[in-house]
Structures are given as structure tokens and as C-alpha cells.
Amino acid sequence: KCLWEDVEMAPEDPILGVTLAYNKDTSAVKLNLGVGAYRTEEGKPFVLESVRKAEAILAADRSRNKEYLPITGLAAFNKLSRELILENDCPALVENRVATIQCLSGTGSLRVGADFLAAHYPNAAIYLPDPTWGNHKGIFPASGLCMKKYRYYNSQSRGLDIEGMIKDLKSAPSGSVVLLHGCAHNPTGVDPLPEQWEVIRQVIRDKGHLPFFDCAYQGFASGDLSQDAAAVRSFAGDGGELLIAQSFAKNMGLYGERVGALSVVCRSEVIAKKLESQVKIIIRKMYSSPPIHGASIVTTVLGDKELREEWMSELRGMANRIIQMRKQLYDALILRETPGDWSHILNQIGMFTYSGLNKEQVAVMTRDYHVYMTSNGRISMAGLSPSTVPHLADAIHAAVT
Ligand code: PMP
Secondary structure, three states: OOOOOOOOOOOOOOOHHHHHHHHHOOOOOOEEOOOOOOEOOOOOEOOOHHHHHHHHHHHHOOOOOOOOOOOOOOHHHHHHHHHHHOOOOOHHHHOOOEEEEEEOHHHHHHHHHHHHHHHHOOOOOEEEEEOOOOOHHHHHHHOOOOEEEEEOEEOOOOEEOHHHHHHHHHHOOOOOEEEEEOOOOOOOOOOOOHHHHHHHHHHHHHOOOEEEEEEOOOOOOOOOHHHHHHHHHHHHOOOOOEEEEEEOOOOOOOHHHOOEEEEEEOOOHHHHHHHHHHHHHHHHHHOOOOOOHHHHHHHHHHHOHHHHHHHHHHHHHHHHHHHHHHHHHHHHHHHOOOOOOOHHHHHOOOOEEEOOOOHHHHHHHHHHHOEEOOOOOEEEHHHOOOOOHHHHHHHHHHHHO
């Protein structure tokens, strides 16, 4: 008998598996709207010009080497990252009480944060919005945290279930960890309004819960870095603790570079220092230290006035293109008189439209129209272009009629 003969074949990841199925399809009209990666109008991956320029600067600099980074990553990157998500004059920054650690993109930042909580905030469950990004349900239990959910989305109104959410946060045991999407909630595209955020913040603070913000889309939702960081900033501004996982995958198009950061806002500089020392122990055992290239790109772009401005304009361009796609898809469905109310396509925020299409309807779209998306009906708008909108509208029309 061979070793591992009885090991079962694991299922594909529900999101990444969509791309595998798409790759096997030989149809000329096939369309991949599964994974959340930005595409140009021609459907091609996009390397930002600001990133290319930063890479040229880095390549020309003969003084650079490939020594190990410290366990916590590139110090300049960490500083620029926390200044990007928080405000420059935020008391937590001024008082030096934010510990920031370069991690492997958003996923790695969440996972290091989860491992830290498992070691230094034990016995607390983490509450996730229902629904949430599928990988959250993998990451937190993998660190040994107990996972619970709070109501978030109302499928009737296709909006936020604010009452359910507040009730669930109030009835969670004091001191629970609450995972929040900083902006552009994935998969629903539904974010609380500013006044709803304020109510959420008060309940979380009143109950002594610990907020953990997943910020994978800063600047990508509205095109405006401050607007997309407003919720996180209000929590950071109230003096209480919070964790922040940042990713540069989407907003700088650095998907495969795996660059992100975990920041922990503490109540004092001394605590932040102690905490960083503990996170170092976790990382040393896991992957020792993070990669250098992506963090150097981010540092070069954010640290140079001109490159930073160019990046912000490219970011606005990406966000606006997605907003345009929403309008075009909506218009195309109206033109076809597709039954149903499609206004949520216009109202939802960020990369995805949570279409309301069910598993069977998605299966029809894939079978008859070669349109690939996750079975929960989530459409990555970033994968759409003016030339493919009519095909998608035809597919949706056929699936619902
Ligand atoms: N959180 C959410 C909600 C996401 O949608 C993503 C990307 N799909 C991530 C985190 C992290 O992605 P990455 O690890 O590529 O930065």
C-alpha cells in the first residue's frame, strides 16, 4: 500500500476554482467574472504606470541588495501604510501607539492578526458578517479562533440589515472580536452609511468588543482614499483598540507581490512595543520575514509626491471604470426589459455586484453563455468591459426568464 493512498481529493477553492473552470473552457465568448482582479477595457491584467516607474527606480539603484528584511518588514513601508489608512494627525499616530507589521498581503495580515489574538486574546469568539468573504471562514478557525456570525445583509431589501446587526452585536458576549469590512463589503457591495457606522461604533465600544478591520479596497471603492477609510478612522479616533489588515493587492494592483500590513492600535506606546515583540515571535516561526519587492514598490510610490499623485489618479481611474460598468450593465438589463429590480447594481459599492442570482441561474449562465462567477451570484465588475456587457446582460436575461 502506498503512503497517502487514502487521502481524499480536496475540493477546489470556491473562488479560485472558478478561474480553473474558465481556463478549461474553449469558447471564444467566455467571460471570467469570478476572482476579484482588475482588468483593462481590453480584458487584460493592468500594471499601474506609477508601479512601473517605481520598479524602474528600484532596478536602477545599484546600492540596493537582497538581504533579509527584519521580521516586521520594511520600516518605511510600515510607516507609510499606517499613515495611509489613518489620518496623519490621528492621535494614535502622533502618540506612537500603533504597531505595524508588514505581512503577506491582506490574507497574511488577517492570519497573523488571528494568530496574535489566539495567543494574547484567548477565549474570545470572532464575529463575522453574514455573508462574508469566503476565506475569512478558513483563516480564523485555522488560528484556533471560535467563529460566530452577525446579521449583515437583508436579501429582501438587498441592503444592510442594520437592526439585525446591532441586535447581534449587543447580544454577543462583551469583549468579542468583531470583523468589519473597512469599505466595499465583499461579497455584498453593501456598506453602512456614515450615521450607521456611528451607531455600530458606539455599540462595539459600549460592549467592549474588539474591532478587526479588513481593509482590502481602500481607494478602490469610491476612488477616494479618505472616503474609503472613514469608518476605520472613526474607530481609530475614539481612543480604543483596534486591529487593521491592509492589502495593496487591489489598490496598487500588486496582487501577486503579496504586500500588506497588520496594524494594531493600542492605548500606549509601551503596549504597542510589547505587542510588536510578540507578533515577531509568531512570524519568525511561520515564514521568518516578508518579501522585499512589493514593499519597496509601495514605499517608492507613497514616498514620492509625483508618483503618489499619479497612483491616486490611476486608482480613481480604476474605481471609475468599475462604476461605469455598473451603469452599463444596469442600462443593458433595462433595455432588455429583464424582469426584476436591478437598481442594486448601481447602488452597491466596490468591485462586486451581489446580483441576487441563485446557484441554478449561475449554472445556466455558465453552461449556455460561458460566463464564470461564484455560485452565490457575485459578479466581479472589474472583469467586465463595454464590449462584454451585452453578453453578460443576455446571460442574466436568459437565466431569469
Ligand atoms: N479581504 C477581503 C474582503 C478580500 O476581498 C480580499 C481579496 N479578495 C482580501 C481580504 C485579501 O486579499 P489578498 O490576500 O490578495 O490581499
